[in-house]
Amino acid sequence: MCGISGIYNLNNNPVSLETLKRFTDSMVHRGPDGAGYELFDNETLGLGQRRLSILDLSEAGKQPMSYADGRYWITYNGEIFNFIEVKEELQQLGHAFKSDTDTEVILAAYAQWGKTCLNKFNGMWAFAIWDEQDKTLFLARDRFGIKPLYYTFTDYLIAFASETIAFKNLDGFKRNINGDRIKEIVENSLAHEGLGLTIYDNIYQILPGHTLTIQKGKPLPKQKRWYDIRAKIKEANTNSYEENVKSFYNLFENACKIRMRSDVPLASALSGGLDSSSVYSMVNHISEKSNNNSRQAQHCKKAITAVFPGTEMDEKQYAEVVAEKWGKENWVCTSNNMDHLAQELEQVTIKFDTIAGTPMNAITKIYEGVRNEQVIVSLDGHGVDEMLFGYRYMLDKLFYYYLEIGSIEKAMLVKEVLVNLYHESNRESVSKRLGSLISQVEKNKNSLKGKLKSLLKPIKPKVDLIKIPNESNQLSDDLYHFEAFPYEQQILLNDFFIYSLPTYLRDFDRASMQHSVEVRMPFMDYRLVEFCFQLPVEHKLGMGFTKRILRDAVKEIVPKSIVERTYKVGIGSPLVSWFNNELNNYAQELLSTSELDLFLKELNFEDKSVYLEQLQNKTLTDALAVQLWQAINYKTINE
Secondary structure, eight states: EEEEEEEETTTTTOOOOOHHHHHTTTTGOOBBBEEEEEEETTTTEEEEEOOOOOOOSSSSOOOSSEEEETEEEEEEEEEEEEEEHHHHHHTTTTOOOOOHHHHHHHHHHHHHHGGGGGGGOEEEEEEEEEETTTTEEEEEOOOOOOOOOOEEEESSSEEEEEEEEGGGOTTOOOOOBBBHHHHHHOOTTTSSSSGGSBBOOOOOOEEEEEEEEETTOOOOOOBEEEOHHHSSSSSSSOOHHHHHHHHHHHHHHHHHTTTTSSSSSSSEOOSSSSSHHHHHHHEEEEHHHSSSSSSSOOOOOOEEEEOOOTSSTOHHHHHHHHHHHOOOOOOOOOOEGGGGHHHHHHHHHHHHHHHSSSHHHHHHHHHHHHHHHTTOOEEETSTTTTTTOHHHHHHHHHHHHHHHTOHHHHHHHHHHHHHHHHHEEEEEEHHHHHHHHHHHHHHHHHHHHHHHHHHHHHOOOOOOOOOHHHHHHHEEEEEEOOOTOOOOHHHHHHHHHEEEEEHHHHHHHHHTTTTEEEOOOOOGOHHHHHHHTTSOOHHHHHHTTTHHHHHHHHHHTOHHHHHHHOOOSOOOOOOOOOEHTTTTHHHHHTSSSSSHHHHHHHHTTOOOHHHHHHHTTOOOOOOHHHHHHHHHHHHHOOO
């Protein structure tokens, strides 16, 4: 896991080594264990890397790395978890290796299979390969965009890096915030990531599952899609539920097992929710069952939990249940320093370098805790919510969709699940409200007028339309569209590939890498993802639960109270509590400045007197807390 960079001068001017170093070293937090810089093509191309050593800690793992007598060079960020199996296949084909890294395996695979080598890899990656013979620069990103890769281009320059903040250090490039994009992101914090956009002019992303091949003297082509989930899930899974539970378990176990390959210790970020508890429990289960897995980390039982005492975000009691099952001596709790919260907020926000829906302090604190335990790899539970209807808003969409098409039985199934996602104090009222809606539809459906209406004018369900800017269409040769799939699948596919998950992946990458910690996500194993997207809805929802198949798959290794827990808190900062308490004076002081007043007006928010009054009374509402935070966020990255 690293920070990578590249500068390619298309006008034949040499790349300054000092510029390349400054560009690369601005991401030292991504790779504190070493650095490498190389110049190619008459010094018009520079590749850089900041190294975080995880596999083969020796100098043999240094990058940029070469292969085939210097024909191929790579700068690479990520992990190929099945590198042992791919390496064995390549050795049988005659390839020899000088290191024990997955990096060299990528180079050999590219030499053997060309661009199709990507289909061989199970992992997360963003890399650039320079072919000295063909004079081509090949950029590639993993299937789901777990690892980031940003780039800018002009008629005379192409530059890329792992973070947008690096472009502040690129000579000749002026980094400007795009006002229209800011308004889009304030309106919808999930608007950009899955479409390859950023809040900055002329800084884009290599899209998930895409490649970009650059040759001097040729115009920059569109990114080319190499991975397409649509082709993988055309046929529905028709196995029995029991068969699928077993298959899910086996896939999940292997996904965890190969992600335990490491030459340094591992830990898990344990929130106390089902997803992180499942990963942590499976890691411990594998570790206790066998220690003969090749390259398996010797130490992998630590769990880190971020706690927020006295707030509704605190889930310590649930994490403790899981910690007790696997050994409480391995459990560590971490919390924000309330005495320096404002200072930490600004430091984290500056490094985060975009507009976020909530302060990232809560997430960065987890990985600060991981690093404080002398651990630099964390196995986490991200990705499964977006595949198995883990969020309440998904169930809302599904419920109203079934009502709209008159599917009473399915609406009742969703209602049973949806009610359980609310806090216990609200469930009775929610149940009555949803039940009333079902009764109204059922009454209308059974009436003569309703039957005639359905015959004469069939109901067409409302489908969420994804707004795709022209810029995004210009980036890719095949942007994702999911209209051909049933609406139930569209909800999940849009969230997984376009909306929520791409944003969360960005958040956790930047939050973890601020503390030089690599995050591995077993649920994001492409085999498990493809399997889940083929499942019928009834295997994802049922018996009053979301993520039904996951719960049944892990019920033997995860405590029953966690498996049956339905109310979801989620990881995030307790924004209202902070503004009404620890950050109260800080926020009031900022509101007294003309700069924040300006940003409030630019974002079309309320007059600052509205925020001041509620802050002084310590009655700031959720909506105004989010607005105030976004204005502070905007101000901070503008400085």
